[in-house]
Amino acid sequence: MLGIKDEEFIRGKVPMTKEEVRVLSISKLRPEKNAIIYDIGAGTGSVSIEMALLDSSIVVYAIERNEEAISLMKANKEKFGCDNMHIVHACAPDGLDSLPSPTHVFIGGSQGRLEEILDCLYKKNASCKVVMNAITMESIAQTHHILSTLPVCEPDLVQVQVSRVKEVGRYHMMKANNPVYIVSFRFRESV
Amino acid sequence: MLGIKDEEFIRGKVPMTKEEVRVLSISKLRPEKNAIIYDIGAGTGSVSIEMALLDSSIVVYAIERNEEAISLMKANKEKFGCDNMHIVHACAPDGLDSLPSPTHVFIGGSQGRLEEILDCLYKKNASCKVVMNAITMESIAQTHHILSTLPVCEPDLVQVQVSRVKEVGRYHMMKANNPVYIVSFRFRESV
Amino acid sequence: MLGIKDEEFIRGKVPMTKEEVRVLSISKLRPEKNAIIYDIGAGTGSVSIEMALLDSSIVVYAIERNEEAISLMKANKEKFGCDNMHIVHACAPDGLDSLPSPTHVFIGGSQGRLEEILDCLYKKNASCKVVMNAITMESIAQTHHILSTLPVCEPDLVQVQVSRVKEVGRYHMMKANNPVYIVSFRFRESV
Amino acid sequence: MLGIKDEEFIRGKVPMTKEEVRVLSISKLRPEKNAIIYDIGAGTGSVSIEMALLDSSIVVYAIERNEEAISLMKANKEKFGCDNMHIVHACAPDGLDSLPSPTHVFIGGSQGRLEEILDCLYKKNASCKVVMNAITMESIAQTHHILSTLPVCEPDLVQVQVSRVKEVGRYHMMKANNPVYIVSFRFRESV
Numbered sequence: 001m002l003g004i005k006d007e008e009f010i011r012g013k014v015p016m017t018k019e020e021v022r023v024l025s026i027s028k029l030r031p032e033k034n035a036i037i038y039d040i041g042a043g044t045g046s047v048s049i050e051m052a053l054l055d056s057s058i059v060v061y062a063i064e065r066n067e068e069a070i071s072l073m074k075a076n077k078e079k080f081g082c083d084n085m086h087i088v089h090a091c092a093p094d095g096l097d098s099l100p101s102p103t104h105v106f107i108g109g110s111q112g113r114l115e116e117i118l119d120c121l122y123k124k125n126a127s128c129k130v131v132m133n134a135i136t137m138e139s140i141a142q143t144h145h146i147l148s149t150l151p152v153c154e155p156d157l158v159q160v161q162v163s164r165v166k167e168v169g170r171y172h173m174m175k176a177n178n179p180v181y182i183v184s185f186r187f188r189e190s191v
Numbered sequence: 192m193l194g195i196k197d198e199e200f201i202r203g204k205v206p207m208t209k210e211e212v213r214v215l216s217i218s219k220l221r222p223e224k225n226a227i228i229y230d231i232g233a234g235t236g237s238v239s240i241e242m243a244l245l246d247s248s249i250v251v252y253a254i255e256r257n258e259e260a261i262s263l264m265k266a267n268k269e270k271f272g273c274d275n276m277h278i279v280h281a282c283a284p285d286g287l288d289s290l291p292s293p294t295h296v297f298i299g300g301s302q303g304r305l306e307e308i309l310d311c312l313y314k315k316n317a318s319c320k321v322v323m324n325a326i327t328m329e330s331i332a333q334t335h336h337i338l339s340t341l342p343v344c345e346p347d348l349v350q351v352q353v354s355r356v357k358e359v360g361r362y363h364m365m366k367a368n369n370p371v372y373i374v375s376f377r378f379r380e381s382v
Numbered sequence: 383m384l385g386i387k388d389e390e391f392i393r394g395k396v397p398m399t400k401e402e403v404r405v406l407s408i409s410k411l412r413p414e415k416n417a418i419i420y421d422i423g424a425g426t427g428s429v430s431i432e433m434a435l436l437d438s439s440i441v442v443y444a445i446e447r448n449e450e451a452i453s454l455m456k457a458n459k460e461k462f463g464c465d466n467m468h469i470v471h472a473c474a475p476d477g478l479d480s481l482p483s484p485t486h487v488f489i490g491g492s493q494g495r496l497e498e499i500l501d502c503l504y505k506k507n508a509s510c511k512v513v514m515n516a517i518t519m520e521s522i523a524q525t526h527h528i529l530s531t532l533p534v535c536e537p538d539l540v541q542v543q544v545s546r547v548k549e550v551g552r553y554h555m556m557k558a559n560n561p562v563y564i565v566s567f568r569f570r571e572s573v
Numbered sequence: 574m575l576g577i578k579d580e581e582f583i584r585g586k587v588p589m590t591k592e593e594v595r596v597l598s599i600s601k602l603r604p605e606k607n608a609i610i611y612d613i614g615a616g617t618g619s620v621s622i623e624m625a626l627l628d629s630s631i632v633v634y635a636i637e638r639n640e641e642a643i644s645l646m647k648a649n650k651e652k653f654g655c656d657n658m659h660i661v662h663a664c665a666p667d668g669l670d671s672l673p674s675p676t677h678v679f680i681g682g683s684q685g686r687l688e689e690i691l692d693c694l695y696k697k698n699a700s701c702k703v704v705m706n707a708i709t710m711e712s713i714a715q716t717h718h719i720l721s722t723l724p725v726c727e728p729d730l731v732q733v734q735v736s737r738v739k740e741v742g743r744y745h746m747m748k749a750n751n752p753v754y755i756v757s758f759r760f761r762e763s764v
Contacts, residue, residue, distance in 0.1 A: 001245070002193055003218035020349065023218045024211055027194035054192070137539070137738055137745040141523035144363070157356035157519070158211065159365065159561070161543065161734060163752050165348040165710055172335070172710040174350065176749035179541070179736050328547055328554040328730070332714035348710070350752070352543060352734065354561050356519055363519040367558035370545050370732070383627070384575055385600035402731065405600045406593055409576035436574070526745070539738040540593065541747065547730040554717070556732065 002026055002050060009046045010076050014069045016044045017108055020162045021133065021180045026051055028156065028184040029131040031104045033057045038102045040092045040117060041109025045073035045085070051106075052082040059084050061099050065091035065111065093120035101125040107132040114142055118150065126189045134181040143183050152185035193217055193241060200237045201267050205260045207235045208299055211353045212324065212371045217242055219347065219375040220322040222295045224248045229293045231283045231308060232300025236264035236276070242297075243273040250275050252290050256282035256302065284311035292316045298323040305333055309341065317380045325372040334374050343376035384408055384432060391428045392458050396451045398426045399490055402544045403515065403562045408433055410538065410566040411513040413486045415439045420484045422474045422499060423491025427455035427467070433488075434464040441466050443481050447473035447493065475502035483507045489514040496524055500532065508571045516563040525565050534567035575599055575623060582619045583649050587642045589617045590681055593735045594706065594753045599624055601729060601757040602704040604677045606630045611675045613665045613690060614682025618646035618658070624679075625655040632657050634672050638664035638684065666693035674698045680705040687715055691723065699762045707754040716756050725758035 002023045009016065017025070025047065031037055034057045039048040042062035052060045062085060064070055070089050077085055088095050093116050101124040110117055110132075121128060134140045147155050161179040165172045193214045200207065208216070216238065222228055225248045230239040233253035243251045253276060255261055261280050268276055279286050284307050292315040301308055301323075312319060325331045338346050352370040356363045384405045391398065399407070407429065413419055416439045421430040424444035434442045444467060446452055452471050459467055470477050475498050483506040492499055492514075503510060516522045529537050543561040547554045575596045582589065590598070598620065604610055607630045612621040615635035625633045635658060637643055643662050650658055661668050666689050674697040683690055683705075694701060707713045720728050734752040738745045 001218070001221050001223070002214075003221045020215055020351065023193075023215060027192070027214045027218075030192050030194045032192070135746055136741075137522075137526040137747070139744075140519075141526045144519045144523045157363070159354045159356075160211065161352040161354075161736075161749065163350045163352075163734075163749075165350075168709075171712075172348075173708055174710070174752050176734065176736075176751045178749045179747050326555055327550075328556070328713075328717045330553075331710075332717045335710040335714045352545075352558065354543075354558075359518075364517055365519070365561050367543065367545075367560045369558045370556050383600070383603050383605070384596075385603045402597055402733065405575075405597060409574070409596045409600075412574050412576045414574070539745070541736040541738075542593065543734040543736075545732045545734075547732075554730075 002054075004046070004050050009044055009049070010072055010079060011044055012068055012072050014044050014066065014072055016046050017133065018162065018177055021160060021182065022047050022050060024160060025106060025131050025133060025182055028182060029104050029106055029129060031058055035059070035103045036100050037061065038063060038096070038099070038105045040105065040107045041111070042073060043069050043108060045076045045087075047106055047108060048073070048085050049076055049080045049082055052085040053080060056084060059086070061086050061088055063088045063090055063092045063095055065089070093117045096120055096124070102128050104129045105131070110139070114139070114146070118146065122187055126187050129186050130184070132183045134183060135178060140181055143181065147183070147185065151188050153188040154184070154186045156184040158182050193245075195237070195241050200235055200240070201263055201270060202235055203259055203263050205235050205257065205263055207237050208324065209353065209368055212351060212373065213238050213241060215351060216297060216322050216324060216373055219373060220295050220297055220320060222249055226250070226294045227291055228252065229254060229287070229290070229296045231296065231298045232302070233264060234260050234299060236267045236278075238297055238299060239264070239276050240267055240271045240273055243276040244271060247275055250277070252277050252279055254279045254281055254283045254286055256280070284308045287311055287315070293319050295320045296322070301330070305330070305337070309337065313378055317378050320377045321375070323374045325374060326369060331372055334372065338374070338376065342379050344379040345375070345377045347375040349373050384436075386428070386432050388428075391426055391431070392454055392461060393426055394450055394454050396426050396448065396454055398428050399515065400544065400559055403542060403564065404429050404432060406542060407488060407513050407515060407564055410564060411486050411488055411511060413440055417441075417485045418482050419443065420445060420478070420481070420487045422487065422489045423493070424455060425451050425490060427458045427469075429488055429490060430455070430467050431458055431462045431464055434467040435462060438466055441468070443468050443470055445470045445472055445474045445477055447471070475499045478502055478506070484510050486511045487513070492521070496521065496528075500528065504569055508569050511568045512566070514565045516565060517560060522563055525563065529565070529567065533570050535570040536566070536568045538566040540564050575627075577619070577623050582617055582622070583645055583652060584617055585641055585645050587617050587639065587645055589619050590706065591735065591750055594733060594755065595620050595623060597733060598679060598704050598706060598755055601755060602677050602679055602702060604631055608632070608676045609673050610634065611636060611669070611672070611678045613678065613680045614684070615646060616642050616681060618649045618660075620679055620681060621646070621658050622649055622653045622655055625658040626653060629657055632659070634659050634661055636661045636663055636665045636668055638662070666690045669693055669697070675701050677702045678704070683712070687712070687719070691719065695760055699760050702759045703757070705756045707756060708751060713754055716754065720756070720758065724761050726761040727757070727759045729757040731755050
């Protein structure tokens with residue numbers, strides 16, 4: 001069941017996808033039993049762990065290039081006991097070649113290599129499901145470009161803005177999380 | 192797996208909880224196997240159906256007073272084949288007496304009877320989990336009152352604002368859904 | 383003084399910039415006395431009128447191609463008695479040639495001709511102030527492109543999301559307006 | 574003309590109303606020439622200064638109880654040369670007795686004394702215009718209560734959520750400001 005609280009993850013200074021965006025991103029990816037999932041730019045591993053815990057038949061590959069994130073991810077993997085989650089220390093698409101073809105891909109960060117990544121994914125499985133988070137104007141603009149030029153179907157693009165009430169002294173303040181665009185699509189084989 | 196698209200439900204003019212708010216509300220409720228769930232103000236039944244489909248061991252009671260909504264709900268129940276969902280035509284807390292005690296309760300609408308409903312729920316199970324949606328200033332104000340006066344623990348209050356990109360001619364426009372407050376808590380037995 | 387209510391304008395089915403976005407757009411444009419302003423894609427003329435009323439020394443050219451909008455604009459111009467507002471029936475940049483050079487430009491809509499319009503404006507006054515509203519993914523992506531490639535300074539880009547409380551029966555509901563990006567910059571003469 | 578940038582104000586750790594909320598709050602207050610304005614909970618004085626600069630016939634009383642805020646306000650008053658702005662070191666409604674009756678009141682913060690403040694204002698001028706900002710659940714709930722019980726007319730209640738694009742390395746990120754409710758009304762003499 002989706003819905004792990006942010007506080008349950010071990011966190012450093014590495015940015016982490018927040019509860020609501022994590023839940024919505026995974027629900028839009030909708031991994032089935034036996035899914036093979038890539039989590040590209042996995043950060044602290046929160047999305048990978050939540051997906052790995054959905055079903056023991058699912059296999060998650062968490063790809064991340066940052067050293068500090070990798071060690072947090074290892075700690076989280078151990079804490080949650082996710083044997084079906086594999087950590088790959090690489091900057092995608094580097095490191096994807098040797099992995100089995102994915103059925104579902106979540107892209108939390110792409111380090112400016114989004115086009116290369118999508119090319120690689122398309123070659124590995126021309127019908128895989130992709131969900132991406134975009135938080136910069138650059139990636140929002142690129143996302144729009146991708147949806148209008150790549151062979152995709154079932155496109156879905158939402159912006160999600162969550163404000164959380166927090167106790168501040170004897171008051172409860174609305175604190176805004178940054179808005180996130182969640183982009184979902186399935187590749188379709190072009191003719 | 193959470194994430195049924197809004198279009199998959201049979202809809203009339205009855206307002207329906209939208210995909211993202213439905214997914215987040217259920218993920219915050221986190222029903223386990225064998226959960227007994229009330230969906231109060233169930234409307235078209237979209238939340239009930241998505242919960243009933245999570246696991247066949249779950250039992251959902253969908254309580255709704257509106258005739259038109261009831262017949263849409265029946266159609267949706269049949270479409271999705273949810274034998275573990277029971278439709279109760281009543282204005283809660285009326286109709287709750289004869290039902291088994293709930294472990295989890297979702298309140299989508301309360302027809303101005305929220306306090307009565309919460310009283311009734313607390314008597315039936317003083318440790319049940321509750322998630323509510325609030326879209327009016329009245330219910331937002333009342334929610335704040337409830338969280339500060341009732342015996343609750345694990346309170347969580349977020350406002351969610353989703354904008355969805357829709358095709359309009361040859362352009363893609365951002366269309367806002369109305370903001371929804373999602374309130375979650377667990378009752379705790381007072382001493 | 384800024385802050386005319388939406389209800390004060392004569393409106394048809396032509397989309398109108400809403401109060402809060404109108405006020406913020408004009409406050410970011412900051413027209414001074416004796417300003418010469420273009421309002422491109424002026425629609426019902428609400429932005430033009432609010433600017434014309436700021437000071438009688440300001441001259442506003444409201445450029446609009448849609449016939450229905452033009453007649454609404456004429457009615458609004460008359461209602462508010464704006465002699466310093468001139469209505470130009472054209473699809474910009476058509477129609478701009480014969481107008482005096484602008485000091486300030488508001489672009490509410492550009493009919494897919496944004497690059498042509500900006501080229502034209504830059505030629506007329508290479509230091510004019512520009513404020514644009516973007517509501518489609520196409521214009522958001524284009525805006526990002528413009529800010530990173532054109533010779534601009536003092537860039538400012540905000541997304542504004544307003545929800546207004548409306549009476550619905552005996553309740554007060556939060557109703558969301560669509561999110562709008564407000565982009566502001568000044569041209570700077572390139573070397 | 575409204576629209577002073579946040580960076581132009583001298584700021585310490587005292588929270589400041591942000592540009593967009595400041596502009597919208599003042600535009601909803603709509604002070605005319607010769608207005609007598611109270612700015613209650615004036616903080617760094619940004620709202621007071623922007624109102625004082627609108628017209629030299631306007632008189633602004635900036636009421637604030639926090640010492641640090643008072644000294645920042647003095648620095649800002651000097652920087653912007655606002656002779657028509659008077660700083661009152663008090664926790665409103667304390668300190669209001671000796672001031673001339675207001676025509677317009679902005680309430681940025683009320684230190685839990687909102688009802689006392691409104692009572693006092695109503696006695697001083699039973700037709701004055703009031704605009705308030707609410708950022709806590711407590712004040713949102715209270716606001717709703719006020720609008721439904723006090724003798725008010727022309728009520729207007731909006732929630733404003735602004736996200737600003739900021740440069741982060743070579744990217745431009747959307748950074749959310751916290752949502753603010755802006756409440757506006759005019760007292761009407763009850764019979």
